[in-house]
Amino acid sequence: MTAPLLIGTSLKMYFGYQQTLDWCRQVTDIARRHPAVTQGHAALFIMPSFPTLAPVLEMVRGTDIRIGAQNLSDQPPGAWTGEVSAAMLAEMGCRCVEIGHAERRRHFHEDETLVAAKTALAMTHGLSPVLCVGEGEEGDPEAAASECIRQMESALAETPHPREADLIVAYEPHWAIGASQPASSEHISAVCMKLQAYLDGHGGGCVIYGGSAGPGLLSRLEGSVQGMFLGRFVHDARAFEQILDEVMTLHAASR
Numbered sequence: 693m694t695a696p697l698l699i700g701t702s703l704k705m706y707f708g709y710q711q712t713l714d715w716c717r718q719v720t721d722i723a724r725r726h727p728a729v730t731q732g733h734a735a736l737f738i739m740p741s742f743p744t745l746a747p748v749l750e751m752v753r754g755t756d757i758r759i760g761a762q763n764l765s766d767q768p769p770g771a772w773t774g775e776v777s778a779a780m781l782a783e784m785g786c787r788c789v790e791i792g793h794a795e796r797r798r799h800f801h802e803d804e805t806l807v808a809a810k811t812a813l814a815m816t817h818g819l820s821p822v823l824c825v826g827e828g829e830e831g832d833p834e835a836a837a838s839e840c841i842r843q844m845e846s847a848l849a850e851t852p853h854p855r856e857a858d859l860i861v862a863y864e865p866h867w868a869i870g871a872s873q874p875a876s877s878e879h880i881s882a883v884c885m886k887l888q889a890y891l892d893g894h895g896g897g898c899v900i901y902g903g904s905a906g907p908g909l910l911s912r913l914e915g916s917v918q919g920m921f922l923g924r925f926v927h928d929a930r931a932f933e934q935i936l937d938e939v940m941t942l943h944a945a946s947r
């Protein structure tokens with residue numbers, strides 16, 4: 693059987709506490725009954741805000757939905773006020789963690805040294821990094837792929853081999869995040885296929901696309917990505933279900 697498509701979402705800081713629980717409940721209910729998930733064609737991950745991690749972990753118990761944090765400290769437990777350690781995330785049952793998102797690079801000045809330290813620490817705690825890479829300005833896919841490969845190499849520079857957790861690379865062109873529409877399908881496919889080829893030759897991992905992604909995009913990408921990293925366009929959980937419907941259609945077409 694081919695590997696499941698990875699369908700994940702970060703809720704960023706959009707929702708309140710109860711709203712997050714309600715949304716996660718809806719998506720969990722969808723996952724429990726949707727054939728794309730129950731038949732193993734889609735694997736899901738959800739990254740809600742820190743205070744909701746514990747109740748959401750409890751909520752998804754008995755499913756294979758991976759829960760992850762949107763950030764982690766690059767330091768071991770200790771005197772780091774306001775930070776959250778990889779050790780605590782792993783202890784709670786988180787299985788993945790977002791690292792290097794464009795918003796953290798831009799607004800919180802996270803540089804490549806920090807991204808590499810966080811990536812290594814996540815891995816050593818068995819947390820799959822959802823490592824976000826992407827070019828700043830819209831341009832040609834060749835240049836975008838080179839820049840993303842450079843960012844991946846830098847991010848993985850501190851990570852011991854073999855890796856202790858699966859690597860998920862989210863290709864998110866900065867200019868396509870928070871936009872009215874995603875990058876063009878041609879651009880996404882060209883870049884993601886290059887990044888996937890790179891990972892296949894460098895310890896493995898899978899490449900998913902994020903940046904104004906929503907229903908319909910996965911079908912247009914014709915198998916050139918391993919999944920999607922979703923944002924605003926699944927705030928209505930029915931959109932999440934539509935994407936799982938697409939996974940089923942793609943699976944049926946590939947048989």
Ligand SMILES: O=C(CO)COP(=O)(O)O
Nearest residue numbers: 869870903904905923924
């Ligand atoms: O950054 C993203 C996912 O983390 C994408 O967000 P949007 O889909 O809302 O642009």
